[in-house]
Amino acid sequence: MNLSDIEKYFGFENLKLSNIKFSAGDTHSNGKSVCILELNNKRKIVYKPRNMSVDVNLDLFSKEFASQFSLPNVLFLPRTLSKSSYSFVEFVEVKECNSRHDVEMYYENIGMLLAFLHIFGAKDYHGENILSCESYPYLIDNETILHFSEKESIDSSIQRMYDVVTDSVYSVGILPMTLYSVNNDKGMEIGALNSGEKRESPYQTHQLTNIGTDEIRIEKVFKEIEDFPSTVRYMGKTVSCKEYRENVLYGFELIYRIILKNRNKVQKMIMKYFENCETRYIYRNTNIYIQFLETSHHPDLLRNKYDFEMYMLRMLEYGNVDNEFDKSMIKDEINQLKKGDVPIFYTSSSSNEIYNGLHSRIYSLEGDSIIKNVSKRICSLSEENLLRQQRIINMAFMGSELFIKNKKLKGRNLLKKLSSNIIERILSAKLEFNDEISWLNMLAMNKNYEISPMDYNLYGGTSGMILGISSIQDDRLESILRGVIDYTNNYIESCQGNFPLSKLGAFTGIYGYLYVTCVLRQKGIKTVDNSEEFIYNILLSTYNDVRKFDNLDIIGGLAGILAVLVKIEEVMVHSSKVVQLAHVMSEEIVEKLIEVYKKQGYWMENDPGYAHGNYGVITQLFKYSKLCNEESIEKNNIIFCIQDYLNKERSQLKTDKIVPLRKNAKYYSWCNGIVGIVQAKHYLMVNEFPDQYLEEEVRYYVTEILNQRLNIENSICHGNVGNLTIMSSIMGDNSEINKKILSESELYLLDKLTYDCDDWGILTGELGILMANYETGRAMLNNVLLLN
Template sequence: MEDNLINVLSINERCFLLKQSGNEKYDIKNLQAWKERKSVLKQDDLDYLIKYKYESLDNFGLGITPIENFPDKEVAIQYIKDQSWYIFFESILDSYNDSEEQLLEVDASYPFRYFLQYARLFLLDLNSELNICTKEFIINLLETLTQELIHLTSKTLVLDLHTFKKNEPLKGNDSSKRFIYYLKKRFNSKKDIIAFYTCYPELMRITVVRMRYFLDNTKQMLIRVTEDLPSIQNCFNIQSSELNSISESQGDSHSRGNTVSTLTFSDGKKIVYKPKINSENKLSDFFEFLNKELEADIYIVKKVTRDTYFYEEYIDNIEINNTEEVKKYYERYGKLIGIAFLFNVTDLHYENIIAHGEYPVIIDNETFFQQNIPIEFGNSATVDAKYKYLDSIMVTGLVPYLAMKDKSDSKDEGVNLSALNFKEQSVPFKILKIKNTFTDEMRFEYQTHIMDTAKNTPIMNNEKISFISYEKYIVTGMKSILMKAKDSKKKILAYINNNLQNLIVRNVIRPTQRYADMLEFSYHPNCFSNAIEREKVLHNMWAYPYKNKKVVHYEFSDLIDGDIPIFYNNISKTSLIASDGCLVEDFYQESALNRCLNKINDLCDKDISIQTVWLEIALNIYNPYKYINDLKNQNSNKYIYTGSELNSKIIQACQKIEKKIFKRAIFNKKTNTVNWIDIKLDQDWNVGILNNNMYDGLPGIFVFYVALKYITKNHKYDYVIECIKNSIYTIPSEDILSAFFGKGSLIYPLLVDYRLNNDINSLNVAVEIADMLIEKKSINNGELKNDWIHGHNSIIKVLLLLSEITEDEKYRKFSLEIFEKLSEEPYFNFRGFGHGIYSYIHLLSKFNRIDKANSLLHKIKESYFEEEPKNNSWCKGTVGELLATIELYDDNISNIDINKTIAYKNKDCLCHGNAGTLEGLIQLAKKDPETYQYKKNKLISYMLNDFEKNNTLKVAGSEYLESLGFFVGISGVGYELLRNLDSEIPNALLFEL
């Protein structure tokens, strides 16, 4: 049995002992079997890990030798018994006074009674010297230790319980009593406890390590409080000199078990003890400066500071008195957003802000002056755009955002961890939780988990007052800070340079939850049975794509002893500081100080406007057309262009549109790629990096450039076209049957490029994508949607085009197969084309189902819809109806009010604006040029006149952030204007060629 103790040895320890015994050879088959086991590590990751953690493959192979192959087990066991942690384990067991056994109530703490008695006597002896805490305080401490030991052991205890049950029936009248019976039998004596921990030797080691940390840190804390008591009493107006209770639930364990603790004195006053690197005095002075110069209204928490720790005022969630104070609270909250943006503050999530009356108070200042973590995303414009996105208010934690989406089934659901969240949330994935606690049916299973609320929402009359209805005050607060900062650059830059050089801040280089998850995985009984199995679990940390993976060594070292890894950075330097003080040199490309100084120096009206739009979008109060609605004297110029003058004006306008798009482009010269950050419409408006999405993504911008090159014959657009192609080919996209989303969204734009510019490569790629979709997709009736944009109607049309171009019937056959399975009912509540019945009628005509098309048109005339259409757009209204029916029969458009349909709109976009109307007029002018050519020119002239006057098209966005997308943005407007110049440019609303 004692031989099993050897399983506590780490890979490096096993290698050392085997080499010491003269054994230099390892089992190649064992190494190969290890490599073939499931892991997220790639070969390069494993090679790096072996080189830097174990020095060589030979060492690693030797270190994973099973214990049964150890030649001299006695030497290995003696080595273990000579380790300080094992000596401490024996001293805990040997010092136990079993005379207290009869007084003990057998409960979940019973397996840990040796540890708890040792800790109790240690604390009593310590307090006899210091006389700083009450009996209740010591009980609190022991409860904290008990909870940690239970947490460490719980998974192993469950497995051991059920293994025990198989060998010996449990006695007792109910499940709880049978569990007590198990505890008494399994942990009855010192010998039994040794036997248990020998089965799980890594659990033995980490339990002792955590026990040592607990005792050392508690002793250090109590000595510090005793020495600092006069300063504490003076600063926080505390009358008592005795600690009465402690709560250690406010933070994670870092740096050898250190954690934030709330200390309550006997007079009821509370303070917070933080054993952390102290930069608080510098930051408090900085906040005073910001309050004076920017009217930041930051609540400055009272503190007593020392070099490596500090105490601070306990901040509680106290009530607000009236609505005016609520307004002040949210305006101050907005100011915090501005401060966080300016000084690169992150991680201000719902647990790090407390609503303290009319002040939102930051209770953890350690994440000011942060860096973008150097991750190996690859080299592309999309990656560059991601880094630019990270340099915004969206990563502060203060604005609503969804975290953990990658762990949900849909990859879209998440939890809002921002400090504006005010309600409980269900985590969108199941979490492994214990069930039937402390019974003989105790087990772990995946269960739904509800996240509790915190203290981040103001309270009035005992009710939480959410930010909803107070959004404008948040926006006002942020804008006021940014405007004042813009006007006070010199003072801010001077203060930072003179006072904040070499400031030490914490760097959160990987989400804390990821560390916590990895720890939980490593607490599996298999890992506690054999230390190298636990190492194997933690090896997965090396899969994270840091550019400098040396940092993972320090993450591993912290995790192996049960700590959440923690890192620091001197903001004047580029190195990272690990929890043990070691440096990871050149972790960053530039210092956090320079990054912040550059941001402040570059701050301008454009930045403020863009961040304001992003904030409005995040708060769900964004009005995409507010900017254009505020423009004055629209249509003031009634001049109507014709002939060559009109054509010249269109060319000028489209070149101006191109300049706007180009100006916002993010190019990567090394990879010849490009991307943009833009406002996009999903279910709601959001800000993001463009993807392969025909509606408002890269493919639409590509189509505009293709048409512009065709019209102008100017090869200066070749580079942009090449870069967009390189981007759309390399951006990960779903294999879904759609012409608007995923890989299928590339087919139509590539066919347009082939049609206009005779690019055979574009045709070949379009064919390749179509073949892949056909091969991968089985057609399931339940998945098919009768809708042009969000359904399958458009991909049917695109495959028909491909069949005509390639003269390959398989595309027509596949499209017909999809078409036959479409239901004609669910999406017919609109008269439009993008979302309505008319895209289906259009497809009927393409498959020569004229009778059925006529039947549906007749039903429409016979009041198929309950009321007359009020919408005159392409997507949901009469422009879409016009485009679908005009190609069938002239008389089928007689039930459309043409004048209303072609009326000038207050929007210019293709989907529901003047550009869509323009396509209708282009079609009408073909039928009746005498009537509609003038009206078409009039519409275009009005659009161009407004564009010239206001320097903006009437699309979603703001002065500096016009939507670029094809269907709702400026690229689609430009394309449609170009189409008026040359009928060879296809009708993109119907995906014609």
């Protein structure tokens, strides 16, 4: 290439090179790496030792798309002069926005970018791959924009639903997300959309210290990580994406709808620019290679070539060498690593041939080509899918705690009756495969979240959905009940009897489905072919784990399991082996709970609440005591513990009678607040626990709860609708409370329309709200909360 070619393409005159910064990236393909060329005009261009036709074609595609649909530019890429084996690229620097309007436009533009990357099937476009330059999110390093997906045989509904998540905007990498280490209890933002706060790796990584001395060694450290280039900057500060969710959604929907309405045109454009394009094939995370190379430079490995060779063979641990594909790939990885290179692989958008950076063929994969998969993705676009993607975008912001809380849609008119509206939303969000039905949901904690198919739990999973659906007489819901039951049964069967401790509890795990099986058996609804064998096998397979369990609460611990065992004894009276096993387990749990109380004077310290505190244990112990002989030592011990706790609680109350709760608890809530405590006291009272003050206390706290200002939240677990549903159970159904339930339910739905997401379960989701608006649904909810 002549110098004049560069001058002409980039518009430079009298170009002279003043400096070269070598090794501006990883080395690939026999030591080749990116270099930054500093020019005499104070400009820079980037030399890349590879063909960059994808970037060139992406820019051409963007320009034609914008022209075809009368838009300003829709994708932003550095100008690129691409040759057969090398390229020169415009050096784009991070620049802050000039105005608030620029900030808004940046987020709209990144929403458009998200739509395109979703259509292309791009993966892992995290913060390093996007550069913020004023209002433009520049795409850099686009080798992986056309992503090859290995063919997978999907033979279960669970796999199919995970596949829905994998093919969604969730996997693109732009959305807020956190890399989280459970062991270290640390998280680090990795999404291109982020808070702009400082980042530190949640994992300890190997780092050479004391370099240049005879005390060089490898240490494990939590490395500080630089800001992402994708982070927006304005007036010298980083800007969080928190306030700009709606801008992202606007840009995403704009592009999605254009492609949806113009499939054929867009498909032809994609074929025109991306057929037979070379694209990167990602076999393994680059960080593994980098860490591998760094530690391979340790002097102990450099003294003896055989030690070095043996270290390189550790790469075999990262794959299945019995698989021909893995075996071929790992062999080539090792060859590249020996040369000090980060292994790199390529494929073509129109074939499935895998080759390395030197164009040596390695393997040919089965399945559709990249370009065919893009075409399929365009054909699958729909209004239903658009809504699903929008919900996932909302969940990403919510799960990362990057959203403005309590923002309401103004003037939004609920055109249809609330119950019909919620039913239609639940039905429209369902996923169906092989006649099995479930939904997506989100588990979020500590700014970390995971979007996945529902599991079988009672709190927010399909066990709760089954009970909710069965409690409401509606043909539309009844038509899907069997499909949800079949999904749940197959999910549980796939666990093969292996349930971790976190998946045992009445609200969080398998014992919740045992409760559902018993409740539906009483209603004459069949869940499994042989409920006796099913319940017995679950009890037997979990027996030893339950004996070792230290969690005492009702949600995921022994109190909740005790309630389910009592329910099993009540319902399975004709099965002696089930009743005997359930009773043995119940006795052991009760013995443990009594022992804990006599030793400590409480079950959970400083937590009287129902869901995770002492009143949850009290309620289930008393429920169990009703099965005991009147004069039994066991029953007397239970009554003593409960009465002792009540007396101590009363002695500590001040004149305002405010019950001291666990830290950060919502006072007026079921889960950890006074509402759950009152429900427990009412249960003791109506079931004739021998205490003279319960009726007065229940009356006092019910009046206080009904007179207090309502919470901001409206869920069953910790909001107004749940509180009112419990009050209606205590006071008896009355029109005033029912009107309040409807009013708060409408506010809940407005909130959901503002932040539409997949949250359908009974304790925090829409089905619970729906149940609260039916007399039969309220009865079921109150029974579930008490595990009656």
